[in-house]
Amino acid sequence: MSDYWQSFAPGEGRRAPRADAVTDARTISLNGTWAFRLSPTAAGTGEAFLSDDFDAAGWDSMRVPSHWVLEEFTPLAGGAARSMRGTAEGPLYTNTAYPIPIDPPYVQRENPTGDYRLEFDVPADFGDAVLRFQGVDSCAKVWLNGVELGWSTGSRLPFEFDAPVRPGRNVLAVRVHRFSAGTYLEDQDMWWLPGIFRDVELIERPEASIDDHFVHADYDHVTGVGTLRVDATCAAVVEIPELGIRIPAGDTWSGSVDPWSAESPRLYRGTLRSAGEAISLAVGFRRVSIDDGVFRVNGRPVKLRGVNRHEHDADRGRTLSLDDMRRDIELMKRANVDAVRTAHYPPHPDFLRLCDEYGLWVLLENDLETHGFIYSGWEGNPPAVPEWRDAIMDRMRRTLERDKNHPSIVIWSMANESMTGDAFAELRAYIDERDGSRPVIYERDPSYRDSDFYSVMYPSLEVLDQIGRHEEPASRKVGMHGMEFDAASSEPDPFDERRRGLPFLLIEYAHAMGNGPGSLSDYWEIMARHDRICGGFVWEWIDHGFRGPEGGFLHGSDIDYEPNGGRFNLDGLLFSDRTPSPAVRELAKAYAPIGISVTSSVITVTNTRHSRPTDDVVFEWRWTSGATVVASGAFDLLVDAGSSGVVDAPAAPAGDDLVLTVSAVLAADEVWAPAGHVVAWGQFVVVGGPELRSWPQTADRAAGVDPQFGTVSAGTDHRIRLGDALFEGGRLVSLGGIDIAGPVLDLHRAPTENDHGQGGNNNLARMWQQVGQNRLIDTVMSIDPGPDGLVVRGRTGAATRNHAAEWEMRWRWVDAALELTTTVDFVGPWGDTPYQHHDVWIPRIGLLFSLGSADEATWFGHGPDETYADSRMGSQVGVWTRTVDDMQTPHEVPQENGNHVDTRWLEIGGIRIDGGFDFTARRWTPLDLERAAHLRELRDSGRVWLNIDHAQMGIGSASVGPALPEKYRVPRERTSWTVRLRAA
Numbered sequence: 001m002s003d004y005w006q007s008f009a010p011g012e013g014r015r016a017p018r019a020d021a022v023t024d025a026r027t028i029s030l031n032g033t034w035a036f037r038l039s040p041t042a043a044g045t046g047e048a049f050l051s052d053d054f055d056a057a058g059w060d061s062m063r064v065p066s067h068w069v070l071e072e073f074t075p076l077a078g079g080a081a082r083s084m085r086g087t088a089e090g091p092l093y094t095n096t097a098y099p100i101p102i103d104p105p106y107v108q109r110e111n112p113t114g115d116y117r118l119e120f121d122v123p124a125d126f127g128d129a130v131l132r133f134q135g136v137d138s139c140a141k142v143w144l145n146g147v148e149l150g151w152s153t154g155s156r157l158p159f160e161f162d163a164p165v166r167p168g169r170n171v172l173a174v175r176v177h178r179f180s181a182g183t184y185l186e187d188q189d190m191w192w193l194p195g196i197f198r199d200v201e202l203i204e205r206p207e208a209s210i211d212d213h214f215v216h217a218d219y220d221h222v223t224g225v226g227t228l229r230v231d232a233t234c235a236a237v238v239e240i241p242e243l244g245i246r247i248p249a250g251d252t253w254s255g256s257v258d259p260w261s262a263e264s265p266r267l268y269r270g271t272l273r274s275a276g277e278a279i280s281l282a283v284g285f286r287r288v289s290i291d292d293g294v295f296r297v298n299g300r301p302v303k304l305r306g307v308n309r310h311e312h313d314a315d316r317g318r319t320l321s322l323d324d325m326r327r328d329i330e331l332m333k334r335a336n337v338d339a340v341r342t343a344h345y346p347p348h349p350d351f352l353r354l355c356d357e358y359g360l361w362v363l364l365e366n367d368l369e370t371h372g373f374i375y376s377g378w379e380g381n382p383p384a385v386p387e388w389r390d391a392i393m394d395r396m397r398r399t400l401e402r403d404k405n406h407p408s409i410v411i412w413s414m415a416n417e418s419m420t421g422d423a424f425a426e427l428r429a430y431i432d433e434r435d436g437s438r439p440v441i442y443e444r445d446p447s448y449r450d451s452d453f454y455s456v457m458y459p460s461l462e463v464l465d466q467i468g469r470h471e472e473p474a475s476r477k478v479g480m481h482g483m484e485f486d487a488a489s490s491e492p493d494p495f496d497e498r499r500r501g502l503p504f505l506l507i508e509y510a511h512a513m514g515n516g517p518g519s520l521s522d523y524w525e526i527m528a529r530h531d532r533i534c535g536g537f538v539w540e541w542i543d544h545g546f547r548g549p550e551g552g553f554l555h556g557s558d559i560d561y562e563p564n565g566g567r568f569n570l571d572g573l574l575f576s577d578r579t580p581s582p583a584v585r586e587l588a589k590a591y592a593p594i595g596i597s598v599t600s601s602v603i604t605v606t607n608t609r610h611s612r613p614t615d616d617v618v619f620e621w622r623w624t625s626g627a628t629v630v631a632s633g634a635f636d637l638l639v640d641a642g643s644s645g646v647v648d649a650p651a652a653p654a655g656d657d658l659v660l661t662v663s664a665v666l667a668a669d670e671v672w673a674p675a676g677h678v679v680a681w682g683q684f685v686v687v688g689g690p691e692l693r694s695w696p697q698t699a700d701r702a703a704g705v706d707p708q709f710g711t712v713s714a715g716t717d718h719r720i721r722l723g724d725a726l727f728e729g730g731r732l733v734s735l736g737g738i739d740i741a742g743p744v745l746d747l748h749r750a751p752t753e754n755d756h757g758q759g760g761n762n763n764l765a766r767m768w769q770q771v772g773q774n775r776l777i778d779t780v781m782s783i784d785p786g787p788d789g790l791v792v793r794g795r796t797g798a799a800t801r802n803h804a805a806e807w808e809m810r811w812r813w814v815d816a817a818l819e820l821t822t823t824v825d826f827v828g829p830w831g832d833t834p835y836q837h838h839d840v841w842i843p844r845i846g847l848l849f850s851l852g853s854a855d856e857a858t859w860f861g862h863g864p865d866e867t868y869a870d871s872r873m874g875s876q877v878g879v880w881t882r883t884v885d886d887m888q889t890p891h892e893v894p895q896e897n898g899n900h901v902d903t904r905w906l907e908i909g910g911i912r913i914d915g916g917f918d919f920t921a922r923r924w925t926p927l928d929l930e931r932a933a934h935l936r937e938l939r940d941s942g943r944v945w946l947n948i949d950h951a952q953m954g955i956g957s958a959s960v961g962p963a964l965p966e967k968y969r970v971p972r973e974r975t976s977w978t979v980r981l982r983a984a
């Protein structure tokens with residue numbers, strides 16, 4: 001047997017790739033329970049299993065489709081493979097690195113190989129047939145009734161064989177290798193998961209069945225005329241009853257139609273019928289173009305409000321059910337996402353059918369990534385090596401041919417992260433020749449010569465704005481072979497001028513790892529400003545954690561294997577089980593296609609959609625005073641895409657904590673959400689406007705000190721009483737009989753994933769560790785009772801360090817409340833010193849109290865979800881109630897979470913706090929949060945730890961993106977603020 005799995009060829013014996021189709025041809029699903037046996041090397045344990053009478057009784061059973069590493073089965077003898085770190089049996093996560101030594105096309109001998117065997121029956125009248133595998137990772141060889149049909153690589157792409165089945169019992173045998181030459185082309189940032197993980201089907205091919213078909217459906221936005229031609233590989237008739245179409249395949253029809261868009265996914269259903277088969281058609285008429293450097297569909301500019309989507313299920317890996325796919329799309333549409341990049345491979349074909357139907361613009365990516373060659377300095381990078389050409393072209397061809405008929409696909413992507421090489425020019429030429437109706441993107445070649453878009457990943461806000469203005473720096477020079485980079489080169493880049501004329505697409509931005517991302521609205525404000533920018537895709541849609549044996553979700557670091565991609569596979573907007581994280585709410589606001597701005601007198605509605613007027617929404621308004629709705633109503637306002645409309649705002653009623661909220665809600669049920677679903681909203685907050693931080697501080701209203709209760713009395717037991725408050729050792733211990741202790745000055749937070757930065761960049765967590773931010777000691781230095789109240793002074797500093805914060809807490813009894821004014825001064829070397837070369841960023845300036853007990857909180861401010869300085873736009877201002885337990889965002893890797901910015905007042909555990917502050921409440925201390933490696937390690941401490949903070953730094957995106965923008969940092973300067981506390 002030749003070593004087919006380690007050859008440059010992509011496969012052998014396969015049928016030509018063709019369009020995915022919904023057919024009436026008889027189809028036998030071969031999904032189900034197969035026999036399975038794992039061998040440690042690619043040679044397997046011989047080929048006896050091919051014979052008809054082979055007895056597989058001793059084998060395991062394996063469900064198909066699945067990844068065997070996620071299923072129950074007998075491990076290799078003695079668990080040998082498990083102890084060899086290089087050949088782990090389980091799922092592996094390496095991020096950018098190859099799990100095997102780089103020696104293409106060879107792979108190591110230790111190559112777990114699964115033999116699969118299925119016996120199935122074929123009816124006596126079944127004719128010629130095709131056997132189709134929708135996806136096998138990474139290389140499969142196939143035998144039917146002992147006869148070899150061929151083999152294939154290309155894990156996320158289908159392959160088919162002519163299948164000479166016989167009536168009655170048939171035997172299918174498949175040998176699947178975990179590693180193959182294909183591995184070198186599949187280094188996407190995801191788990192390595194071998195197996196037959198998508199459907200297997202046997203499809204009858206009667207005489208004159210349609211081998212392939214190509215739907216060409218164009219739309220002329222000037223005339224409103226649609227043109228349809230369906231090419232077929234045999235004589236066939238195209239029928240679309242709704243349009244009265246009945247024409248031979250290959251003929252052209254034109255007539256008046258409604259165009260397809262993601263917002264109005266108008267499909268015309270029909271059939272393509274030959275003598276042997278009928279294929280269902282779902283035709284969407286649309287034209288994609290780039291005119292004047294602007295990306296357009298049907299003549300109108302498009303801004304893609306996108307997400308990068310991997311296929312993931314917490315139990316089954318990349319084997320998804322139709323329900324999972326539907327759920328993804330519903331959640332996307334509800335979050336105002338209108339575009340998907342199929343990162344980084346073609347998804348299950350059903351997903352694209354749903355995109356056509358529900359309406360999503362799709363950027364369809366080829367199954368190609370050679371990221372791991374970064375560790376060879378790009379030496380031998382496949383796209384630049386001629387021997388790889390066939391295999392690379394094979395992937396692009398199978399991608400395009402399978403998916404060419406979907407109206408939702410508006411852009412082809414040739415690859416992710418594969419540097420440069422002549423292969424891309426060949427792929428490009430093929431796409432143009434075969435399709436030509438969709439533009440093409442490839443982000444990683446800095447010349448962009450084969451790309452219709454300019455694109456970079458994770459730019460800062462400043463750089464994005466520069467790009468929007470066409471003022472970005474010249475691109476790096478690329479040498480003859482497309483492999484030489486020279487950032488400092490003074491030679492002009494011959495491609496620079498062309499690139500500057502291209503539309504810009506943000507293929508990845510806003511890294512959603514852990515808590516975050518921040519700045520979504522900032523990015524969208526910039527994108528909205530520039531025609532050149534045609535949108536972006538957040539990285540990424542869903543965390544890739546696997547449900548662990550002890551609960552929670554496993555990430556890379558939970559697997560004993562090197563190289564290890566660590567926690568970088570938990571970087572989605574959804575948690576691994578598809579529960580939306582708070583970031584989804586923030587995204588829905590940034591992506592809202594209808595802008596609603598509200599003042600005391602006017603409501604302005606701006607329709608920023610591609611083409612749909614506001615005919616599908618009703619505008620509902622309500623005035624609230626605290627938690628009570630005091631007036632409400634609704635109105636219709638028809639605004640065309642690209643225009644604005646205004647109506648008078650309803651007059652303000654009387655009351656406290658007044659807010660006017662105006663929402664655009666779905667007028668009727670849509671496939672993706674029920675009537676009443678909120679698409680967009682805007683608010684007018686009466687006191688101080690939505691920017692609550694600018695509200696006057698209570699310290700300015702010092703009038704009305706009650707002299708009687710303002711008196712401080714120092715008891716013999718070193719206790720001090722001030723009004724209803726009791727102090728011990730300079731700290732509050734009770735207020736109105738309620739157990740509230742503290743506070744200490746809090747200058748730290750449990751690092752978020754973004755606080756760890758990426759590689760050596762922006763690693764705040766390490767800096768904090770070095771300078772002792774997480775071992776600060778807060779000491780009371782003096783306690784001075786006086787006629788005005790109590791003044792306590794103290795110092796917060798880290799062991800081994802001489803920089804510190806000196807603080808003063810000035811307590812008074814005012815208006816039957818305990819008023820606290822805290823002043824903080826930073827002293828000593830916080831900046832550049834011989835021991836510490838970075839200016840220390842302070843994540844927070846605040847106060848940490850603890851409460852004897854508290855079950856829920858009610859507050860006036862942003863909510864009900866968590867908010868941070870740079871992720872607050874998606875949460876409305878109002879009065880909210882949440883339990884302490886529900887306020888914890890369940891990040892698998894514990895980190896700062898659950899903050900609420902700009903709170904006006906808060907009631908918790910029998911205490912009411914007034915002022916303008918951020919708060920967080922949890923059953924563990926911030927340090928417990930920092931020290932836990934997994935969510936399940938967090939334990940109820942018996943008290944509730946309450947942060948009442950002057951400010952906390954934003955969240956950002958620095959785990960892969962740029963450093964936190966300066967406007968969201970906390971200035972390390974003398975700071976003073978006031979809050980009032982009283983028993984509620």
Ligand code: IPT
Pocket residue numbers: 188189416417457458508539568571960
């Ligand atoms: C970028 C990758 O394309 C994506 O797959 C993912 O790994 C992401 O980073 C980080 O999570 S590449 C990076 C070098 C910007």
